[in-house]
Amino acid sequence: MDLDAVRTFVAAADAGQFQEAAAELAITQQAASKRIAALERNLGVRLFTRTPRGAELSIDGQAFLPHARELLRVAERALMSVRTGSRPLRVDVIASRGAATGLMRDFHRAHPEIELDVLMLFDIETALAAIRSGTIDASFRAVTAPGRPLPEDIQSVRVLDEPLELLTGPAHALAGARSVPIAQLAGHRIWMPGIVPGTEWASYYDDLIAEFGLTIEATGPNFGSDALLDTIADTPALATFMGARTRLVWPATHGLRRIPVTTPTPVYPHSLLWHRANPHPALPILRTHLTTTSPGHRTTGTWVPAWAAPR
Amino acid sequence: MDLDAVRTFVAAADAGQFQEAAAELAITQQAASKRIAALERNLGVRLFTRTPRGAELSIDGQAFLPHARELLRVAERALMSVRTGSRPLRVDVIASRGAATGLMRDFHRAHPEIELDVLMLFDIETALAAIRSGTIDASFRAVTAPGRPLPEDIQSVRVLDEPLELLTGPAHALAGARSVPIAQLAGHRIWMPGIVPGTEWASYYDDLIAEFGLTIEATGPNFGSDALLDTIADTPALATFMGARTRLVWPATHGLRRIPVTTPTPVYPHSLLWHRANPHPALPILRTHLTTTSPGHRTTGTWVPAWAAPR
DNA sequence: CCCAGTCACAACCAACGGTTGTATCCATAG
DNA sequence: CTATGGATACAACCGTTGGTTGTGACTGGG
Known part of the structure; x- marks a missing residue:
């Protein structure tokens, strides 16, 4: 045709x-x-x-x-969508099912007239380069990677601290717990396949391991979240971490359990990054929406990596 | 591209x-x-x-x-949409803003998975020919035109009686009335441009005129409903009829009044017509939806043309 | 160091899609 | 009844597009 x-x-x-x-x-x-x-x-x-x-x-x-x-x-x-000037607002999110995607969905509900393109870049370096070149307009990321301060021309605002929860199958030893102190996780096998070295996630979990003496198995290729959930559901000895706001598209019958982690609760700090000179008219609307609907962040009882802690 | x-x-x-x-x-x-x-x-x-x-x-x-x-x-x-076999259900409605369109909207809300194509054919003869040839699957019409009984292979069910209301501008003599007996309309100028001779609407209004001695001016070309409403709003001596379920997309500031007509209330009888041998899987679903959500029809206090009265 | 596997460029050719010119049809006016 | 105007379709012509085949350049792995 x-x-x-x-x-x-x-x-x-x-x-x-x-x-x-x-x-x-x-x-x-x-x-x-x-x-x-x-x-x-x-x-x-x-x-x-x-x-x-x-x-x-x-x-x-x-x-x-x-x-x-x-x-x-x-x-x-x-x-x-590819015309420079008056193209849709391009926002990079860190994972397709993560909290940032949910925030963008909320934003779209609140402002359906604003055209959006949501994409996933490889890591924060790629995202920063794309923001500086104007190829994308904003990015949800942990605000800095360790040892790399934000460039002068990039601005950021912290929009959401997402608690990490433990995800287990029904036969897991902790399946019945209503919450679990993080110290109790030492000795349990926690499986996080598909974490790519060099990304913020890798840095985050490296710090988490060092701080609380966890044993996280990051080995193995990522066969997709379906395969991950399948394995978690069937293997009593395995558990994994998952953002509390991550949406699971999974048959509830598999009996997966989400268990909050406490004392402290590890949270992943999502910030919005953008170029200070970006003229896209929808960008300030997004910023305003995020800051006004943000629930704020607790600092007591939570843990973030040292490089992401508010100065 | x-x-x-x-x-x-x-x-x-x-x-x-x-x-x-x-x-x-x-x-x-x-x-x-x-x-x-x-x-x-x-x-x-x-x-x-x-x-x-x-x-x-x-x-x-x-x-x-x-x-x-x-x-x-x-x-x-x-x-x-044009592939025979498993194409969307094609339904003919009598007017783009009329009650049948609203019914199809409701149906679409109830069954969003069913693909629909809604179109408007010229008159019931065209609709019947299209139903018999399989070009369309169903039609909302007054069940018969005068003197023409439905063919044997066409089936029908009455789904909605839509009351007619008087539509006036704010300066019209009847603008303040909460309802108006139809006998009081004798002597008032009622303007219905764009009624095409030979259609069911023409037959309907012919009968209405004959029955209650109204003076309806059907003259003049149809410049669209915007122009009609504009004239009605500005001309104190003019009014028009409009189905009670017709949606108006019109600035409320113009002060148009919709006034129910009584003793009796003229109603337009919408029936669904279809071919008895039509195999489209969505057709019985539409029929069931319409008959189960139909409010039924009062026979006291209402008027329909003799040719449309239930036998 | 070569090989396997990838994409890009050049040359060639058929087919598509545009223009011009013309025939046909029908409603309307004289 | 006939001429005319306005509409579509068909035919011939031709340039450009888009396909194939053949080949070269690049790079990571054995």
């Missing part, structure tokens, strides 16, 4: 005749006729009933018309 | 390389490379970063990808 033909179809449907549609599109009447004939041949139905005074939609044409308009609308938006 | 190029882009993004994408689409690697190069040229951005081991999405490519998928999805649905 050719988008030019669809455009011609919509123009002809609106005009009621091919000639005027052809004039609008700056082609000859014959070309418009050929385009629509080709479209009809591809679809296998007649879209217009031709009369000596114009062309009016057949019933199939009437049914097709709204779909054709939608198609052009979507094509237009697809084009806009 | 070429849909084939978009398809190639999505395939390459999924495969992570051009060669495999090209194999899926049954073209050569060079052709896929050219298609994506052309797409990048059209969009003005680089979608992939080429490596000697494949091609991975650039940031622009990541932003474009969901739009590309959506575009292909919409194109697929546009194609289905």
Whole structure:
């Protein structure tokens, strides 16, 4: 199906005749006729009933018309998504099911008129480079990686501290606990596959291990969250960490348990990063939305890595 | 923008390389490379970063990808809308803002998984022919036109009696009335432009005029409901009829009044018509939905044309 | 150090899609 | 009844697009 033909179809449907549609599109009447004939041949139905005074939609044409308009609308938006200047706000989130995605969903609900593109970059270095080059407009990240202060031209605001919970199967030793002190996790096998060295997550868990003497197995390739959850559900000796706000798309029947961790509760600090000179009109709206809906952060009873602690 | 190029882009993004994408689409690697190069040229951005081991999405490519998928999805649905066999349920309504449209909206809310195409045919004759030929699946109409009994192979069920209300501007003599007996309308000018002779509406109003001695001016071309409402709002001597369920998209500030008509209340009887042998799986669901949510019809205090009265 | 595997460029060719010119149809006016 | 105007479709022509084949450049692994 050719988008030019669809455009011609919509123009002809609106005009009621091919000639005027052809004039609008700056082609000859014959070309418009050929385009629509080709479209009809591809679809296998007649879209217009031709009369000596114009062309009016057949019933199939009437049914097709709204779909054709939608198609052009979507094509237009697809084009806009890569047009510099007045393109959708591009926001990088740290994981597709994480808290930042939920925050963006909330933002979209609050401001459905703002066009959004949400993507996931590899690590904070990539994100910073993209923010500085203007390729993306904002990023949800832990505010700094260890030893690397934020550049001068990047601004940030802390928007959410997400508590980590323990995720176990029904047969796990801690499955019945309503909460578990972090000291009790020493000696339990905690499995976190797919943590890529060099990313903020790796730094975060390195610090967590060092601080509380945990044994985290980060080995093994990441076969996707489905495989991870499957293994956790079936293996009594394994557990994993998961952000409290992470949404699980998983049959509840598997009996996975989410157990809060306490004394202290490790939290992952999400900040929004952006370039101080970014002119995108939707960016201040996002910032305002996040700061006004942020629940704030407790500092007592929680733990964050030293490099992420508020100065 | 070429849909084939978009398809190639999505395939390459999924495969992570051009060669495999090209194999899926049954073209050569060079052709896929050219298609994506052309797409990048059209969009003005680089979608992939080429490596000697494949091609991975650039940031622009990541932003474009969901739009590309959506575009292909919409194109697929546009194609289905004219494919015989498993195409969306095609329902004809009598007016774009009338009660039947509202009923279909309710149905769509109740069954969002059912694909619908709603269209407006010229009159009941066209609708019957389209139902018999299978071009449409159902039609909302007054069950018969005068003197023309329903064919044997068409079935019908009465789903809604829609009361007619008087619509006036704020300066009209009846503007303050909470309701008006139909006998009081004799002598008032009632304006109904755009009623096409030969349609059910024309028959309906002919009967209404004959029964209650009204003077309805059906003259003048239809300049659209905006122009009609504009004139009604500004002309104290004019009023018009409007279905009680008709949704008005009109600034409330113009002070239009909707006044129920009584003793009796003229109602327009909407029936659903369909072919007894139509195999569309969604058709019985629509019928069940309509009959179970139908408010039923009062017969006392209401008026319908003799040809539409239940036998 | 070579090889396997990837993408890009060049040359060639068929097919698509545009234009111009023309025939046909029908409603309307004279 | 006929001429005319306005609409679509068909035919011929032709440039450009988009496919294939052949080849070169690049890079990571054995």
